[in-house]
Amino acid sequence: MTYGAANLNDDAAGPKSTLATTVYQQLRDDLLGGVLEAESKLRVEWVVSKYGAGASPVREALNRLASEGLLGRHDQRGFFIMPVSASELEELTRTRCWLEERALRESITHRTAEWEEQLVLALHRLGRASRLAPQNLFSLNPDWERLHRIFHRVLISACRSQWLVGFCDQLSDHAYRYRQMANDGEGVQRDDFGEHRLIAECALDGNADGAVEALLNHYRLTAAMCMKRFEQDEETKEIAGKRARR
Template identity: 60%
Template sequence: MRIADGKEGDSDLSAPQTIATTVYLKLRDDILNGVLKSGSKVRVDWVVEYYEAGASPVREALTRLATEGLLDHRDQRGFSVKPVSAHELDELTRTRCWVEEMGLRQSIGNRNLQWEEQVVLALHRLTRASCHIIEKPSSIDAEWEKHHGAFHRALIAGCGSNRLIRFSDQLADQLYRYRILAKSDEASPRDCLEEHRLIAESALDGDADRAVSVLVNHYEKSAALCAGRFRLSNGFQN
């Protein structure tokens, strides 16, 4: 489907931004889900042709993705999908733990009925999605991922810092990419639903130390599982 013709002189001055955002979202989705392979070049002319958009919004979208850490950009060499590496996986995980510890502690300190209801509802929806995965393991992944992200976002939603939440979202996206690329048909030895329940229970009880401990442990387990699968498949690129 054509996004836009990208011609100059369009009467709607907001169109270039809308086009850039559309290209950005599509490229981002393709990178996160492994459609665009790790380390592969992303040429402006190819994106223009493939997504049927003008060069200016395409460059804007690519620059935004590079700023968010999903693309590499080097002078004279253009853009490429950021390679996966053990170092980056470790760095992303540690940074997310630091950032979300602060967000979770602040949310617990600021807790009110609205935040508590948001966490309870997010856990309920994640639980329902988890039950569907058990019944249909290959068909509900997208639904589970949606509710999984919403649950983790709800935990820090009361921190009072939109900047922290946005940064956390970027880290979550990059780690989601690692989880997707490391996905295996083998059953996970973890009880992820129980891990999420413990995080929520601790947060709702106002026990910040315990909530942070189980949250960090949850993220570290995910990173270790990804790293193990990458090493088995020689998936790390540097």
């Protein structure tokens, strides 16, 4: 197994060998993108109709998504989309910080020239992309999202543990879901590229403490912004409820 380098192409790309895999990827994209409402039921018949597949590949896809924590399952009552909450986001962020601190420290310890080159390239590409979608300045640019994920993957790619990288990827997916549901692009005022540049510069200098501090601050700031949106949404619902009772 080779360590120290990461694939700078879209890591979701590749042949979709089975119908179940195709349904899985389409449904997964909709779940992570916040297209489907949290806590709603997912009936097999509805998924079959929406995604144009048979019941067998749909069940296979649903079971796979349940194993990833994106779906829940009621005994004898089918699947439902996992809920989101402030407490869940707090736990997710805390766990992600624990794992990625270890992954980043190991990656810096075992860094190679190839890893350094890929990190510089990933940062450069991220800096050239617009964070917000050109057609909608209140939503995130999908191209930026792809490059953003690549940057964070490259950061930890030299850690010499594919298990650890896999766990970090899974937490990254769940964090992305929260950012999408909180509409992370709306009203954002932050030096996002400056945050990524600081992380990369510390990592390239071999300053593990500085890189970890910058990375964790980056994640915590994003989580705090999502939390703020949750609070605003709750206030809006409370006001609407009071008006409805008048």
